[in-house]
Amino acid sequence: MDRVDAFGDDALGDLDAVGAVEALRGGSVSATELVDAAIARAEAVNPALNGLAYEAFERARARARQATPYGGYFDGVPSFIKDNVAVAGMPTREGADAWEARPAPADGDFARAYLATGLVPLGKTQLSEFGFSASAEHPRLGPVRNPWNVEHTAGASSSGSGAFVAAGVVPIAHANDGGGSIRIPAACNGLVGLKPSRGRLPLDKNVRQMPLRIVHNGVLTRSVRDTAAFYREMERIVAGPKLPPVGDVTGPGAERLHVAVCTRSIARDSAPEIVELTLKTATLLEELGHRVSVIDNPIPARFIDDFLLYWSFLAFALVRGGQRMFGETFDRSRLDNLTLGLERHAARNLVRLPTALARLARTRRITSRLHGTYDVLLTPTLADVTPRIGHLDPTADYQQVIDRLIEWVAFTPLQNVTGEPAISLPLAHSASGLPVGMMFSAPLGHDARLLALAYELEQARPWRTISD
Template identity: 40%
Template sequence: MNTSELLDDHDAVGLAGLVRQGAVTPAELLEAVVTRIEERDPTLRAFVSTRFEAARAEAAAELPDGPLRGVPFAVKDLGCDVAGMVTTEGSRLFADAVAERDGVLATRYRRAGLVVVGKTNTPEFGKNASTEPLLHGPSHNPWRTTHSTGGSSGGSAAAVAGGMLPAAHANDGGGSIRIPAACCGLFGLKPSRGRVPDDHGLSALAYPLSMAHAVTRTVRDSAALLDVVAGPLAGDPHAALPQPPAGSFLASLDTAPARLRVGFATTNADGRDAHPAAVRAVERTAALLAELGHHVEEGAPVWDGPATGRALGQVMAAATHVRIEDRLAALGRELRDDDLEPFTRVIHDRTAAMGAQDLVRALQAVVRIGREVAPFFDSHDVWLSPTLGVPVPELGVLDTSNPPSMFARAAELTWFTSVFNVTGLPSASVPAGFDEAGLPVAIQLTGRMGAEAQLLRVAAQLEEAAPWPRQAPWPPPVAG
């Protein structure tokens, strides 16, 4: 059996099935993934560290008999500690911060039988919608290496779309699962607030806005991985969300969605149109959903776009500020000029001047915006929109060494995504074709709180009706 071809022909659920059948061993799968990483990562720069020998020892031993036993997996170098590995968070300040133990996510991944092979690239503290940290350098889009993978889970997206492995951990504080999924032609679900626990368990401000999950090639892999990580920790600050009626998210896919009320729009909260290829993708998807029997009409939730950006930025910046200060305290020194990228340094300095009243008002805005958006889902089950308001950008467009440019440009990539971090609603990016330049285009599906199973079902329905490529061609096409 050609194990390299298995990586092209099967998703994570499929590979786990082959392992259960005895058609391939975990060790054989791992070697195929290691070969792919060694062959392709020098071009794509998805990984920042690997643990091949430790993974080999695990794959050769008795892995936990979980639902994804023997499947190689990668974790983002932010928000997922793996014992003995550095968690750099994309920052020079954390370049030697070795994790003493597995975090809750790594623990759950291991219990599922996954074999962690390495950590993937991320912008500094996830503060960029493109993955181009100074510490590790940029990741490159497998569909066009001159272009961004998106951020902040861009390394994971490059690894999966680049054919190195079927799925990878990601997290999303303003679009950081959905934007890389859109840029790289993958499926990416941001779960509901409280569905997946925070890995560190101490970021009580940022945690409600940033949720962990994965980028995957197939909808069913996303469902299977959500089953692995979903569920609160004792003492979590949010009430546990109900489990899907089918008993698991993967089992939910066995039933087609009921007739849904779908609203769609192609403009952002300020009335600005998305780029033409995204508009066409939404219109095609709206027509397809109608053909599939859903009630589809134009409509959109209403929210204050600028206030959303301010609230999200202030709440998450406060948590990052504390993270930096705690690191400096542990190191026993002051902040140095080369510790942080210029954009992060500006945010850090501004946050130092933030008062308690500013933070409270930001938290009040989070509640207010959630209440502005929620009524739309009284009359609609799903909102269909573009994922990105602009085409996939070239590398260098979002340049953290130029803070004024970052503040001017970064928000364009989060027009349609960041509001659902503020509201906590589940939201997924679904591949929906390509633009004239041959770069991926995606649509976004958003539902009411706790409705991940419904979103997964309708996404699977679209996947069956309008299949997308599982990965980019290799070698990557030459820009022309």
Template identity: 40%
Template sequence: MLKLSRRAMLAGSAAAVALAACSRAPKEEVADAPAARTVPTYADGTAMAAGIAAGETTALEQVEAAVARANAVEPRINAIVTETFEVARSDAAGLLSGAFAGVPSFIKDLIDWRGAPTLAGSRGLAGHIATEDNPFARKWRGAGIVSLGKSATPEAGLISSTEPLSNGPTRNPWDVSRFPGGSSGGAAALVAARVVPFAHASDGGGSIRIPASTCGVFGLKPSRDRLPYSELGNAPPLQISVNHAVTISVRDSIALFRAAEANDGAYPPLGETAPLKRRLRIGFAPEPTTGTPLHPDTRAATEAAAQLCRDLGHTVIDFTMPIDGVKLTDAFLLYWAAGAGQFAQQVAAFSGKPIGPEIVEPWTLGLGGMAARRIGDLPAAIGYLLAFESVYHAMFGSLDVILSPVTGSPAVPIGDQAPDADYDTLMERVLGFASYTAPMNVAGAASMSVPLAWSPSGLPIGAMFSGRKGDDALLFELALELEAARPWADRKPPVSAT
């Protein structure tokens, strides 16, 4: 017996209605066929949603346009792990509601989206299909967002690159010989290449801000527990990871934040936001607390961001973070490694195979091995990290915001942080590149990368503005002011679908 898909049934029903209408109308009363609609122009998600709501375009038209854009650039950037285009078409033809009803996007392949694979960048999870939505994904589905598939991530999101052995390297649209950062590298590459206006991203140690910086898009890491992350009861000793998005426009990030808020009373609702009016005291902290080198292009870009803030009337104060970066990094890395070890165990249980290079990557194995060797140090490390929150927030006694680099350099070449590189060499490279972002994860603080500069060779370099836990609205208002002062939306990479 022939089985019709939902899309085919919808199309068939529409055709039947149209035929019935024609059979009832006299021939001379049949109106001229409407003119063919043009392909929707690319816009941010707020504008797309408004156009759909006004009847100027449809969700299906927007999905088809986004699929065409994805097909145009994907062979060059390799940012999509799983395409769910047919499901997206079916969803777009149905009834959608919410702030972003009908707007196409991608879900990072670290969280479950019902009916789609969740592979977490791992060969050992092949065949895993999500049976229900992650709590954050439920918020996005409730907002009417249409997922086109899953975006690339390194294995378990464990590294600042996106070069999983399962899918091959994702490439930066600004220079395809370089990586897009990680772990939300696929998401940032797709947004930078103007495939979709925004994409889901998550940040456990910089994974929203790092790829936002290297791909020239906007990325805010929310405060801890401000947006849903995982099911209640599964919380680790210290929740360092958060969900949100990378976007072209700041207003999309704000609206997405508002649509996904936990609303559990821990924070007041975000409410309305506007470009910042009051002037801030901004601590300018360009030096890495770990003593690693800072690339001259990144230093120049961060200094330019500080000067822009001065030009806007903010008070910028030279500042040195009073923290032991080496000790913090060691504790954070051990906690991170323990997570890698747990992930390897989960993959082994799913695959039915022993932990080894057949199912998990060398980088994951190396981290897990370090955690096993230092398991006795883990309780003290967790205690240190828990105590760090008060240390971090004490830095804001006379400051409103801290300005620092996002990474130690612009995007590096593909292979520089490949997960099968020599472990010790790779560790040195990762720590040198991603030495700025983890403190905000440990403290649960709001932090964002704003695309304010490009290197002389044309690589984006974000500026990181960080506040206290709960300062999300303040950062959004500052971002709106910076966006108005130095717009970036019209600056597109060489690999762009528009």
């Protein structure tokens, strides 16, 4: 197995983000040393992983030399931002090369809050074109590879961030999720990935204007405490939404939960190995004193067609409005087959879109009834093991790619539609040694419940990192 491991005997060592904060405050390392270590690691592994979309190394060094300009909790901790949000002075390429991207004149709403935590961005990470595919395999920009085995995908549109955190380049990186792209790279790369409740974190204007706000910002980390600390700090920065606060979650909760377990997605049965690993996780929950019930999937099959139509409509808006959004250099002929196929699917079915949107909006009625009985829902994050590079090749026939996407990304889109929180935890490994994620979801606003459960599971079954 061809692993890529950036961990070493430098200022970062094997520190997570909270550990780096403690080292900074204790005086054993400086922000400059942490940033220099992360840059050296990025330079060492990026040729193999291809996770870097835009380099801002000198800017990061200059930022590290400053005297806490933000005063945020993570001040001085190196990180990356995914290349689909606006950061002042950096271009936004959206995982495409179909136009000449120019530096953004100002931070978007999300970057403004993210940077206020004190995190130091080394640049931007690569994604699939516009985030439409669950594997970043651009025909000209190249694939983003999984550090556990470079023959496999790093998963979804936050794949660059996932690959860099798992490989040890940085302890924490931005990710966002419109159909699973926080949770999928968490599952593929052995990370913690919480898609928060809708409204928990700010969105840039372009995604706030969507008819149905399926996109959620977040982070990828190697530890539950890093994810919990990030949401605690963002809650101190961002004006409070109409949601129960996350607060400062620092360990397992005392409450014993009623957990529903479902291994069948809307589209298909999970692969036998995935079913077995999910049921082993259910057994662990029972051993910890939680009540577990196995259920059938309550979501109607039409959800797949409705979500695909809305997903396609987003591609339609981007392709048809490309010159207006990205400038006169926009060239649709440089887009991949998946994006163009989605655009065609939407064009043929636009008359059905209002009905599809109305049905999607009603999906939360089903999950609300489910959560009236169960505190948490456990499913696999993905219906099968992480595929090899090429399985989701965006230059292949559109129907082949979309069929394979629907089969693999079978569980995660539900919470994008309902807005409910869901977290992927690296609680299992496949027979081939690749990480396998287990996904837990909860009612809207109950992000803290998921973090407390994640702490408990992390303590009960500590997960491996690449360096182990």
